Amino acid sequence: MNMDDFDFELPEELIAQTPLQDRTASRLLVLNRQTKELKHQQFSDIKSYLKEGDCLVLNDTRVLPARLYGVKEDTGAKIEVLLLHQDEENTWEVLAKPAKKVKVGTELLFGDGKLKATCKGFKDHGGRILEFSYEGIFYEVLEELGEMPLPPYIKEQLPEKERYQTVFAREQGSAAAPTAGLHFTTQLLEEIKELGVKISFITLHVGLGTFRPVSVDDIDDHQMHSEFYHMTQETADTLNKVKSDGGRIISVGTTSTRTLETIARDHGKFVECKGWTDIFIYPPYSFKAIDGLITNFHLPKSTLIMLVSALADRETILNAYNEAVREKYRFFSFGDAMLIL
Known part of the structure; x- marks a missing residue:
């Protein structure tokens, strides 16, 4: 078929x-x-x-409020990250956009540095492996900074x-x-x-x-x-x-x-x-x-x-x-x- x-x-x-x-x-x-x-x-x-x-x-x-908007620490270029799943305690498989700007060693800042991430590797499907650093509890930081990852066909904002x-x-x-x-x-x-x-x-x-x-x-x-x-x-x-x-x-x-x-x-x-x-x-x-x-x-x-x-x-x-x-x-x-x- x-x-x-x-x-x-x-x-x-x-x-x-x-x-x-x-x-x-x-x-x-x-x-x-x-x-x-x-x-x-x-x-x-x-x-x-x-x-x-x-x-x-x-x-x-x-x-998870898994969509994060951040910047590259060195250039200030805007980067969007979508968390997919957790590999280890502070390491996640993600989708990054634009992916070509996120290379191994790239450092990202979210929420004026409340959450930081370093790219540790690539995945076969084009995703990235990010290691996060933060103070406090990761999910609480994510609740504050992240947005719900609504599908691309939904154009309206979700207030709740x-x-x-x-x-x-x-x-x-x-x-x-x-x-x-x-x-x-x-x-x-x-x-x-x-x-x-x-x-x-x-x-x-x-x-x-x-x-x-x-x-x-x-x-x-x-x-x-x-x-x-x-x-x-x-x-x-x-x-x-x-x-x-x-x-x-x-x-x-x-x-x-x-x-x-x-x-x-x-x-x-x-x-x-x-x-x-x-x-x-x-x-x-x-x-x-x-x-x-x-x-x-x-x-x-x-x-x-x-x-x-x-x-x-x-x-x-x-x-x-x-x-x-x-x-x-x-x-x-x-x-x-x-x-x-």
Whole structure:
């Protein structure tokens, strides 16, 4: 299959620039994989599609205010840095712009020197390794100086940083939000629990792959960037019991899905584990872990639309996306949601 197989027309005005005030007020397009039927709902209606014995799996990663604006210490040239992941205590893999100005030994200043960094090396994908120095606690300095790394298709400023976090975010380390989780409130999750639905958490720190376009024509040639994941024993036990009891595992977001499918592929069941995954899910693919998916609407020709096309076939997904365009759904990170069952 090639990239053009996953293309669709998307008017620019449908790209959501700001989040809704009420997280649960988004629209929800429900797709039945067997009948191909589509239903137009509100996100708060998600409860009517969940039942006792099901388990909702959410990614509890927390987005770092990972975009920093600084200068080269020697010339004062402006440099933008995006933190990707932590290699050691004070050493991070980053994207730098303009990268050509950041060479090994280059020293950078952020916030008038509150945070300093020295370039220690290059990465194969063009990134840099920076070693930071500072006084106090790194994450507190980052909260003060950093900005949320909103995707490039969002042009509006985000006045409230927490609106790009899920209400259950707790594990620091992501370069982007697991956006399907943005639709949930604490109250909605409590109401779902009252239905007898279990709520479980995994962690996948969203990294470079989110910012990396597919640059090949044949999707078999695309290589995903590795991202760190972690599943606890508690979550593994819960998911194994749900499976054995005949319940459904409903994944919230493509990041949760990739984590669950990686573990099921590697271990044949759910186990406590951590590691790095570069799993690339695209048609044809036999899902081993999940029975349903809650997700946002994704970019044309992206690895994410390929993943949902593997769950419900490509023609069905593209038909659903074209319907969403006709009905003027809001797309991408701050947009509306889709439930595939």
